[in-house]
Amino acid sequence: MGRWDGRYDGGMSPTYWNGSVEVLRRWLKNGSNPVKYGQCWVFAAVMCTVLRCLGIPCRVVSNFQSAHDTDKNLTIDDFFSDYGVRPKQSPDSVWNYHVWVEAWMRRPDLSAGSLYDGWQVVDPTPQLKSNDVYCCGPAPVKAILQGHVDLKYDVPFVFAEVNADRVTWMVFADGSKKKISTDSVSVGQNISTKAVGSDKSVDITPTINMQRVGIE
Known part of the structure; x- marks a missing residue:
């Protein structure tokens, strides 16, 4: 619980x-x-243990500066009035870190070939409903890296967790708004997992964060 x-x-x-x-x-x-x-790291550890008992290779993954995109627009929006106050609280947020699991499996449901086989994000701490159920994944890491956000399951949400831009808006009295700034680098600062055979951390950011590897 x-x-x-x-x-x-x-x-x-x-x-x-x-x-x-x-x-x-x-x-x-x-x-x-x-x-x-x-909390997230406990749920991830339990899921990792259960999946390994079932014979599914998996690893626990930590994402620092993890975005929580509630409206599925792939950005984290922050609003201010021209007086410097927040006229409304955005439901979007960025957590200092979040922990989930990546499991290795084939995805014949997505591709006749092996395009999306490999690591899949499965998050045991779902933050939003997916098809009316609180669950998240499996989302192919390859799809997240390439920005293929039209695929199931929950690829847009996971994509935003590691790739979302943080956008600041100025909201005027008449309800109109103007974009003030865009931050494309702070989300997904470091995505890491435990090394095999040691307690060292392995940086796997380039496997999932398209902004870090220059993919547009």
């Missing part, structure tokens, strides 16, 4: 867990009831 308000009565703080085994054991012992409490 997730919780983000800082109150963890009746459970453990998300920072308590140092592995997924204890979480899964508590879940089994308590009759498959939710284990309290987790």
Whole structure:
């Protein structure tokens, strides 16, 4: 069970867990009831363990400066009035980091060949509904890198998490607006995973962030 308000009565703080085994054991012992409490890195660790038990290669991925695009326009919009105040709170945001899982699988549902085979983003901390269900992925990393945002599942949302521009708007009294600035570099600052055989971090940003490799 997730919780983000800082109150963890009746459970453990998300920072308590140092592995997924204890979480899964508590879940089994308590009759498959939710284990309290987790956040994105806890959910990702548990999903990674379960997928590996099923024989699916996977890895936990951390994205620093992770965008949350709520209106599916692939940008993070921030609004200010000409008095310097925010006339309305944008539902878009940028989190200092977010953690998900990449799983290796074929995607014959997307291509007759092997165009989208390989790493797929599967996010166990879905932030928006996908087809009326809270889930996210599998989204092909190759599609995200190339900007193929017309593909399933949830490619536009994941694309924005690592590639979105941050756009600042000036909103006038008559409701019109003017673009003030565009930041194309701050989102997706560093996308990394654990190295095989060591605790070192491996930078995998170029595999998914099209802006970092100059793809237009």
